[in-house]
Amino acid sequence: MIRAFLMSSLRLYRKCRSAFWSRVFKYQCLKTGEHVGVSCFCRISSQAEVTVGDYFHSNGLKVTGGGSVQIGRHFHSGQNCKIMLGSHDYDGGEAIPYGRANVSKHVEIGDFVWFGTDVSVCGNVRIGNGAVVAMGSVVVKDVPDYAIVGGNPARVIKYRDIDHYDRLLREGKYN
DSSP states (O other), X not given: XXXXXXXXXXXXXXXXXHHHHHHHHHHHSSEEOSSOEESSOOEEOTTEEEEEOSSOEESOEEEXXXXXXXXXXXXXXXXXXXXXXXXXXXXSOSSXXXXXXXXXXXXXXXXXXXXXXXXXXXXXXXXXXXXXXXXXXXXXXXXXXXXXXXXXXXXXXXXXXXXXXXXXXXXXXXX
């Protein structure tokens, strides 16, 4: 009896926490789609313009620097994922190691993309539709559609079964 009460209370707490953090996340974004779910605090830099599509779910996302992030539909991420947009001007700056000016960057993430835990993404990259980024990966260049990437820097490990992926897409079977 006590166990059932505690489990029920825990589920209610988690649901309320998720609703709160989802609202905070939506407030930080430029635009969000329907069914945005965030399980813990997601920090978005005040210089970043973030738009997310429908069915976005994150267990922790941090967007730093200046620039823009565009995330497609049905995005899922593990804990402690980071997107680093802008950087200091180290090539044309007035001082070493870098100048005062900031360089803005853009990140585009396609539909049905899944990030594992501790993924880091550097600016000016595109992650294609259906891509899977393995935990701990550091993405520094574009990821093709349907690719499964991992490592530092992230490299293509293999590709998803595109026929299977397309069949599930046609049947509308997605999380």
